[in-house]
Amino acid sequence: MTAERKARAELLRDLHGGELLVLPNVWDAASAKVVADAGFPAVATASAAVSAVLGYPDGEGAPWQEMFAAAGRIARAVSVPVTVDAEAGYGMRPGELVDRLLATGAVGCNLEDTDHRAGGLAEAGAHAQWLAEVRSAATAAGVPIVINARVDAFLPESGIPEPVRLAETVRRGRRYLEAGADCVYPIGVRDRHDMAALVAELPGPVNGNTGENLDLATLREIGVARVSYGPRFHRTAMAGFGTAVQGLLAELREA
Structure with a gap:
């Protein structure tokens, strides 16, 4: 089992160095199968979508036990590598986090530097040390x-002033890569020039998001290695469900 998971982890890492890795984030086993069956080489969860399905708010509002149980169902449903949005690690010690992550069958994780208990961003040095311990574990x-x-740092709730967000993201991203992270995800970046600067300044793969000024072609041109969508597809699916239900209600009223 360890050899199989090691091979999947190595495959997931290799995917960050080839063609643009696109990850339409999933929220349950059914959506994971849709993504894998479509031919995407890996599956990624979105904490906001998973927590919504479970009936909790994002930002570590859901019990970790339920989040990891959902991750396990997702990993069992597909044969491609799975990476889990583990938020800020749920207050776990690094060894426990790694053990519980691997127990789900996942071989990758998002780990954010927001401190959900204290509010705002974690101190960069302390977070880098924690990431280093996760890598060691x-x-x-x-x-x-x-x-x-x-x-x-680009999220308004981070408390980082807009003029220094780019520099702060570079500073943190470099520390996290030095600590053993494989990729840096500067969430909330909407400007092409900011994204290009991050790709140029960070000595490792960068995860971007599409948006009004950042389509897939632009992100590929800039040199972004990985693109994820967070809860976007879950929200689209729920909007479609809402439209269908309203249509059913209208039909019922006319019957």
């Missing part, structure tokens, strides 16, 4: 999990 477990270190 994964090495000890024999599975080189892929760590996507999310930097939240």
